[in-house]
Amino acid sequence: MNRNQRLAKYEQERIEHTPWVEKYRPKNLDEVASQEHTVKILKKTLESANLPHMLFYGPPGTGKTSTILALAKQLYGPRLFKSRVLELNASDERGISIVRQKVKNFARLAVSNASKEDLENYPCPPYKLIILDEADSMTNDAQSALRRTIENYSGVTRFCLICNYITRIIDPLSSRCSKFRFGLLNNENALSRIKYIVEKENLNVDEDVPETLLSISNGDLRKAITFLQSASRLSFALANPDDSEDRMHVDEEHGKITKSAIQEIAGIIPDDILKRLVTIIEKGNTREIFNTVQEFILGGWSAQQVLDQLHDSYVMNHSLRPELKNKIALVLFSSDCKLNSGTDEHIQLLNFCLQVAKAF
Amino acid sequence: MSLWVDKYRPKKLDQLSYHNGLTENLKALASTGDFPHLLVYGPPGSGKKTRIYGTLYELYGPQVEKLKIDVNTFTTTSNRKLEFNVLSSAHHLEITPSDMGNNDRVVIQDLLKDVASVEQVDFSNSAKSKSKHRFKVVIINEADSLSKDAQAALRRTMEKYSANIRLILVSNTTSGIIAPIKSRTLLVRVPAPSETDIADILSGIAKKEGLKFKPDTDNAKQELFRNIALHSEKNLRRTLLCFETLSMQSETINIDKNTLSLVSIDWEVIIANLAKSIVANKSVANIAKSRVVLYELLSHCIPARTILKRLLFDLISLNNYNDNITQELTEYAALFDERLSLGQKSIFHLEGFVARAMLILDK
């Protein structure tokens, strides 16, 4: 193997190892699934090459980061991207000192000159872009420090804040930005995206897998894609345990991804086991409930997951009386709350089951 | 003597005896060049770490068995020195966040960045395909005790350095782990082994060690093994320790009803007695006595939550799973459990539960 070959192989391996979430990140705005409204506005800005400060907010996995990255790429092109865009996220140190130094320094810099080639192909607006991902985990102090920075350097720099909860962004900041809300992906768009990936990756999946993925991930496309990738790895590995070298030439017969595989990967409790718990709770025999709960705990199921799924099964169950649902919802709420403060799963799950049994 | 837990610990995935499907999956994963981030969860003593080490062995070969402990020093922003243990081999390293206290976020970021920035480049023996993996594995124990802050920091790191690092998070439950992490990892659930699994393991060991039983019948032995398994709450680690202790007590193991009482653990007995006294004597004086007992338990490093849980279960079984009592007791146990995690003075809340239990039982 000469050096080039090795490098090529290495590169190929590296691509293989990148998560699909990165691999299938939209390259341009058109590819962004759903979020038509936002995309429409952003495209306009692309034409005019004038960008406001932006604040993207919405639940995880709805394409906020993807959108801004796609936009940035379209604005600057790959070469200029490096010098014009600064991306900071929660994994970077983002205390007040960083805002004061790094962000400020970058914001203050004069805009680098674009090469002629880039100017021809991309709009290359005369400002830089600072992307602050997961901005809601910035401290209030850091956010306040950002206020003046944003105003002072608005001539040469645009900011894009991304967060899940807009309430955690201090008002002065959010008022300086134009806000874009990213709603949950609607099923059609997400489904088509998943199917696109399935097709691209040449996966052998069951019919109902895309739907299952969507229902598990609750509109979080990243989650869905990650699960899909995990499942494919697992099933692929199972099918070809020996020759991992030529994985590009797999035939159609390799492991099929099934609904249950996806469920296991996502840590979802299989329906039949859950159903057993539900019927036992309904019967209301204390000793039986006690034993079943113990079984659940020893089985390694997390109480949080059990609660989530029980919630779905109770709330969606239309045969229950409204008052009963009401009561159960109350119990669910209090148990969930207690679990969140880091309590013991066994006690809490037992309590929940007994309370619901009492409500019946 | 190395302890049986040590001696009979499987080193390779092939040697694992139960949860075969799971073992298959891990093996398959390890055998491909690719390997996602993992979140391994399950009750204590179910064999999480054994499986992980087996997987690592599968990945890198016997090199991962050469372990060493380093003490890393980290200087926090407030200029305090922080030291924590890192267990490492050539291909992986292992950390426990509880060592780091409040600074876990910074420490983990730093550590991972460090590890990630050094790619594992050894072209020298690329012919031997064993070391074809370019990534290092970082095992994080007790991942559920990571602060939310640290977990948030992990999420981008996981994506950013995915070429160089694979994370394996180990935890007892997924409850303490934030959704973004869960969605980025492959969840591996390791349930506790069944009684039969444990019994098989124990009888294998008994054979190898040449233990003598009385009566020496298969049925009696199986019965004993099952009882040990139940006694130790299907915690395999505990089971093995318990069994070994039992074997140390006398030459032949007499199988009868009292066998297990030989190896009962004092604090469990004490809690059981406490439960009995609560049922028998519901008075203020007894609350005071209970308090002394509770203090004693706490001073012996028994976690307050464990005391509460055992006490609850003992009380329930003493009351023969009476519907109302069980339900009410559990309700309050859940309440005091929450208070334990929100407050700091655990003795207040434990005594509170004792007092409440007396009140409930007094009705």
Next chain:
Amino acid sequence: MDYNTESLAVYNTTPPNDILNANLNTLNFDSSCISTDILDQGNIYEKRQPKEYWENDQEGKPVKHFDGSATYLRRRKQNNDTLEGIRDEISSTGLIDMNDLFKKVRLKSAIRSEKTRKRETKKVGEKLWTEKYCPNRFMDLCSAGNDKQYRLVLHWLRKWDPLVFKKRPVEEDVDFKKILLICGPPGIGKTVAAHILAKQSGYSVQEINAANSMDKLPQSDTPSGAQGFANVSAALRLKITNALTTNSLTSNNKPTCLVIDEIDSSANAGDIMKVLYDLVQLDRKKARRTTKPKTFGSKASSKEQKKEFSLNRPIICIANDIYSTSGSRFNKSASLEKLRQISEIISFRKPHLAKSSVNSKPGNSVRSLKEHLMVINDAEKLGMDYQEIGEVIDVCEGDIRACINYMQFNGRKINTDLIDPPKSTNKSQNKDKHMTWISMVETLFKRDPRLSKDESFNYIMQLISNGTGQNAVNLSGNLDKVINACFGRYLDFVHFQDDSLYKPNMFNDWLYIYDLFSKNVEIGEYASMTVLKVWTAFSDVHANSIMREQNLIPNHRSIDFETYEASQKNKSIIRSFLDNAPLSTRTCLCGGISYNSQIPMYILPYMGMSLTPVGWDSKTPGSIKAHEKIMIRKIAKFIQQSGIRLEKSFDPMSGRYNLVYLPDFDSINSFDNIQVFSTRNNPTSVQRKRQSLFPLIELELEKGQVPKADPISLTKTSLQQQADEVPQFKKRKTKTELVNFFKGKYDGVSQLTKSDTSEKSATGAKIWIKYNEGFSNAVRRNIGWADFWS
């Protein structure tokens, strides 16, 4: 001689000749009612009745030292007639009349105090009382429940005599730990005791403490990097070795004794400890080399001899918390962990805590503290009585320094507080003063029958919100203490009032509120409302009588703290156990490598059971069965691998020797204070088993040592440590002797302990004087050793 009993034996140390003379010259023989026991190599014989002293000769009395040299004790000229009379009496009966002695001593002390008072009055300005009344003689030391500890310190210091004063050829004692570590809570006189006791033993004291250990370091020159570090420790080392080897002019030719104060909190504690550790290791190495037959070539050894360093001055380290985790937990060189292993540990206790312990009579320690404070009280004419002083002690929680400070600055304030019940405080509310938390607690539980409920509620409310009690229930103040005290007490009140379960439940909810609120500074002020609830729920007209009655929880004041301490200690034991265990065991046992709650819960209990099997009976070596041999081999191997050591530890409380494994996980496994119904783990039966088991394990370990086939490097050092620490067994080097020795052991437990003590005393005490059997403070106070010496 048995110094384990409760008798008060003051050790006479054997200082060097000149000092001895100096001391003896000042020693007034007439007043000594001493029966002198001289111990020589374990043989105890009563020397002579004092009578002979006087009859023997008029010129002087030869006293032979152990190295053969002789000194002459000269009698001082008598000029006091009353003493003459006493002497006559002595000579006639060999005994003395205590009353006369008292009279005389009192007279003397009166004269002395007169002198000092004169001196005092000349001084301008007032000193801090803590300094003014800082004891500077042994007799001024307030025992406060620590007599035994003082004696242990003296005992340890005396072990140095042969080495320091060169009175006889240095016999290397492997058991002898050359560093003394005194630990205990602040303000109970650790530093003072160390100074006085060292002086008493004829040393001049050099002190290094957190404050002055830093200033002379050349840190500013090379502030950072490895070089800087090296310099710091090198400088420290120089400093310590200098202190150890030089005899400064000021010290009157006395050898120095190094006292390192506040070792746990000093900024470069790690360096100090490293230096100490190195010194000890060097010393050990040397000791080992000299004891070993010389097989090396003479060149090598002569070369080494130049570098050799031997530790020949005592070092006393003082720390508050030897299990401190505030420093670095993992780096062993920096934590006290390492120091603990190489040093003799003596822990001082607060009088409060000593009270709760099982064996000593309650109150003795507190009483002696009270008397001590009473002296100050009298001298300063504060006019406090015993009860008030008791209150002071309560407020300061037995911290002597705090007590004295309190007395100086609060003086009579506490007086009015305590004497006046709340009703009168009601009238004099506007008086500017602060309530102590302890009187706050008392106020809370009291109800004045003369006031209506509303009135008194308003009074309490005002007291808490803006009255004098505010500082007591402030979060930044003593709210925590108030709540704890209430928590300790409230059950008594419920018990007295209606004995219903309802109130504890209700109050627990309030405690939760306190617990929750006190965490949060913003809503913290509401936390004090719990205090108000205490009053509405529990206050009683009969508060005083309830308080005085026997409490439901006997040691409610200290139990919380004790629990905390115990758990800290246990945690550190677990850590050191983990640190020693081989890696593979560590990973197997707890998943990770760090502390894990599974260890105290399951692993250590099982380990304890395995290492001291239930089925084990005391047996003679002949009757060991085959499988038991295997068992022992197994245990021995495990012990070897995990760096567990066997040790005979002396328990000053019970005066017995216990056989323990180190790290001592017994303290985690056994619940002494609670009756567990199984007799399996009760300490005495465990001890009995171990007495037959340990020798066998030792034997097995010896065997294992010879081939040195064990791959684990750890064993070598740990074995060496064992060698250092189990001298009783080690002394008999050859195997046959060992076996004989152990055979002897089987003959009976009683014999074992006897031989141990005699051995112990052989290495230890030379002379001690026992003048007062029993444990009465009254007698001890008034007849003073120091009086004899001065």
